[in-house]
Amino acid sequence: xxxxxxxxxxxxxxxxxxxxxxxxxxxxxxxxxxxxxxxxxxxxxxxxxxxxxxxxxxxxxxxxxxxxxxxxxxxxxxxxxxxxxxxxxxxxxxxxxxxxxxxxxxxxxxxxxxxxxxxxxxxxxxxxxxxxxxxxxxxxxxxxxxxxxxxxxxxxxxxxxxxxxxxxxxxxxxxxxxxxxxxxxxxxxxxxxxxxxxxxxxxxxxxxxxxxxxxxxxxxxxxxxxxxxxxxxxxxxxxxxxxxxxxxxxxxxxxxxxxxxxxxxxxxxxxxxxxxxxxxxxxxxxxxxxxxxxxxxxxxxxxxxxxxxxxxxxxxxxxxxxxxxxxxxxxxxxxxxxxxxxxxxxxxxxxxxxxxxxxxxxxxxxxxxxxxxxxxxxxxxxxxxxxx
Amino acid sequence: xxxxxxxxxxxxxxxxxxxxxxxxxxxxxxxxxxxxxxxxxxxxxxxxxxxxxxxxxxxxxxxxxxxxxxxxxxxxxxxxxxxxxxxxxxxxxxxx
Amino acid sequence: xxxxxxxxxxxxxxxxxxxxxxxxxxxxxxxxxxxxxxxxxxxxxxxxxxxxxxxxxxxxxxxxxxxxxxxxxxxxxxxxxxxxxxxxxxxxxxxxxxxxxxxxxxxxxxxxxxxxxxxxxxxxxxxxxxxxxxxxxxxxxxxxxxxxxxxxxxxxxxxxxxxxxxxxxxxxxxxxxxxxxxxxxxxxxxxxxxxxxxxxxxxxxxxxxxxxxxxxxxxxxxxxxxxxxxxxxxxxxxxxxxxxxxxxxxxxxxxxxxxxxxxxxxxxxxxxxxxxxxxxxxxxxxxxxxxxxxxxxxxxx
Numbered sequence: 001x002x003x004x005x006x007x008x009x010x011x012x013x014x015x016x017x018x019x020x021x022x023x024x025x026x027x028x029x030x031x032x033x034x035x036x037x038x039x040x041x042x043x044x045x046x047x048x049x050x051x052x053x054x055x056x057x058x059x060x061x062x063x064x065x066x067x068x069x070x071x072x073x074x075x076x077x078x079x080x081x082x083x084x085x086x087x088x089x090x091x092x093x094x095x096x097x098x099x100x101x102x103x104x105x106x107x108x109x110x111x112x113x114x115x116x117x118x119x120x121x122x123x124x125x126x127x128x129x130x131x132x133x134x135x136x137x138x139x140x141x142x143x144x145x146x147x148x149x150x151x152x153x154x155x156x157x158x159x160x161x162x163x164x165x166x167x168x169x170x171x172x173x174x175x176x177x178x179x180x181x182x183x184x185x186x187x188x189x190x191x192x193x194x195x196x197x198x199x200x201x202x203x204x205x206x207x208x209x210x211x212x213x214x215x216x217x218x219x220x221x222x223x224x225x226x227x228x229x230x231x232x233x234x235x236x237x238x239x240x241x242x243x244x245x246x247x248x249x250x251x252x253x254x255x256x257x258x259x260x261x262x263x264x265x266x267x268x269x270x271x272x273x274x275x276x277x278x279x280x281x282x283x284x285x286x287x288x289x290x291x292x293x294x295x296x297x298x299x300x301x302x303x304x305x306x307x308x309x310x311x312x313x314x315x316x317x318x319x320x321x322x323x324x325x326x327x328x329x330x331x332x333x334x335x336x337x338x339x340x341x342x343x344x345x346x347x348x349x350x351x352x353x354x355x356x357x358x359x360x361x362x363x364x365x366x367x368x369x370x371x372x373x374x375x376x377x378x379x380x381x382x383x384x385x386x387x388x
Numbered sequence: 389x390x391x392x393x394x395x396x397x398x399x400x401x402x403x404x405x406x407x408x409x410x411x412x413x414x415x416x417x418x419x420x421x422x423x424x425x426x427x428x429x430x431x432x433x434x435x436x437x438x439x440x441x442x443x444x445x446x447x448x449x450x451x452x453x454x455x456x457x458x459x460x461x462x463x464x465x466x467x468x469x470x471x472x473x474x475x476x477x478x479x480x481x482x483x484x
Numbered sequence: 485x486x487x488x489x490x491x492x493x494x495x496x497x498x499x500x501x502x503x504x505x506x507x508x509x510x511x512x513x514x515x516x517x518x519x520x521x522x523x524x525x526x527x528x529x530x531x532x533x534x535x536x537x538x539x540x541x542x543x544x545x546x547x548x549x550x551x552x553x554x555x556x557x558x559x560x561x562x563x564x565x566x567x568x569x570x571x572x573x574x575x576x577x578x579x580x581x582x583x584x585x586x587x588x589x590x591x592x593x594x595x596x597x598x599x600x601x602x603x604x605x606x607x608x609x610x611x612x613x614x615x616x617x618x619x620x621x622x623x624x625x626x627x628x629x630x631x632x633x634x635x636x637x638x639x640x641x642x643x644x645x646x647x648x649x650x651x652x653x654x655x656x657x658x659x660x661x662x663x664x665x666x667x668x669x670x671x672x673x674x675x676x677x678x679x680x681x682x683x684x685x686x687x688x689x690x691x692x693x694x695x696x697x698x699x700x701x702x703x704x705x706x707x708x709x710x711x712x713x714x715x716x717x718x719x720x721x722x723x724x725x726x727x728x729x730x731x732x733x734x735x736x737x738x739x740x741x742x743x744x745x746x747x748x749x750x751x752x753x754x755x756x757x758x759x760x761x762x763x764x765x766x767x768x769x770x771x772x773x774x775x776x777x778x779x780x781x782x783x784x785x
Contacts, residue, residue: 409493467700
């Protein structure tokens, strides 16, 4: 349930604009912009701020998304905090550079405004775009509200730039549901953010005073060893994500579960989901007796142990997710199943919200009732392709 | 929980040992070796200019400037021989 | 030794590599206050096999097509740090800068990025086995445009990246050649000293393995490319064209072509050789006219 307490510091603002203001508060110095619905309002707002002299930064209007991510990779490698945003096709176009960014351990932070992937072409929300990049090595945080998007952006810089992490992060917010909605948001000013987020100091910047080589050729022996090093770094980042969430609470009074997952309610049937859909699920939980929500906030690194701890005593687990790994099942279900391996819990997979179709309370009720009445086989995938 | 391995790699495969390909002696590639006749060489520097490896130097030797080839890196392409205006460089089969 | 302060030997380029000669000269002309952003290609994989690197200046490689985008980001970052003196260079081959990287180069020049773009053109995707690229000239045989019984090599003409850059309003574009190393270094130094807009230099890089000639002939063939008129040495500063060298007399185009195995099938194809000669002649006529009449080429953009 969205808190009914009104914070006197909150402004009613469009989600995209809130994110843009948060970028300013994070003292970002280089912004790369390429338009794609539903992210465009973020870069437009930043352009306005830049043209009015409200933000001191370099604003690069690139000619394609792979240039956007490449430019911020270059500027971050040169030691300057940078930002870009994209969605769907743009993120897909960035694909090869995403892998390179993680492999090169450059702490880029990007906002992904989740949108369905073509074909057919569709501008509305689902999670297929960022889920498709889950293997890239990027930290992925899925936010439920605009406030969380603002707060997670600030946390993401702190996590990524940590010298023991040095991994890029994407803050995933639902397109339209969060980007284009107007709601009260508290946007911390730069002075407040400075107390939480130290100045960016990349340990190996491109600098003629200290020449070095970045992005060499890796023969098999070296590649395997370096890849394992990267793999270990992605797992170690979990601790930093939890710490950032804790420290954020100390500075700003807000936190999101333990940083990795958030539990709402204590019913015996757990719904596992991500993103803004969780707000609707929370409303459902409020009106039911036996259902709870376990929201995955950090999808990468995957919080398997944390999920196992909170789910192991549940009767049933229902995954409601906005993506499908074609030829198999939904990815959240797949990954959750590995985390719950050996527990014997019945897990159900429902694909919802594909291409932005609405997922109202009635659909959630339909899903829960079907599971309660044993109308679905556990371990099966059910693709809901209409509003129920 | 995966054990964190300790290795000497900097994150992201960053290389701070600049110029380290110098450890790789490409001279072992040669089939032919260029040989400079110092009596003909006037030290014009054309060979030094056009060597792809950058392994030819013009040095002072017995009061005159002559071309000296670093055979550690010479791959035996023979551009130096082809470009020498005085035909002061000839080729020999490399003996290993 | 040329460029030894900035680039070490021991790289895995082929014996007689034209690009290696170019790199040493370019790096010597650039000096140490530079950051190189390089595309995937011959001069990237041969020079940076982990944990070794040939480069003694700051150097970054990301992927094949984004050298110009990475360079844009690096330069903007330096600007925000208050550093206006370090030059940022986006460098790559014809594949990485004219084909797959074309969008990035185009965008960077259109945005008037304060960077230097250098293209070393060995007229094929050499690193992956000499496949045809947009830089491969008319009639050349490559592994994906082979001279066969039905089709005699590449049937399309070469992309003119200099003119393309100029039509994007590049501050300075120039064409260079390793045999004419003083001209090459003068152009790199000129580009280095300029600021406030994109500078582009396009350099012919003969490849003994790809073009099928003896490794000792790299500089000889480079020179012949210029002496036949096929590779014009020129520069355009703020739209004003200057032709740096006019062969007198022009050597026959055939001399250059038939020295290379990739053109040997043209020995029996007078028609194609004639087409190439016509093309060279026409181009020289037009360029000389532009220079003589003082036409500012930016007026065409």
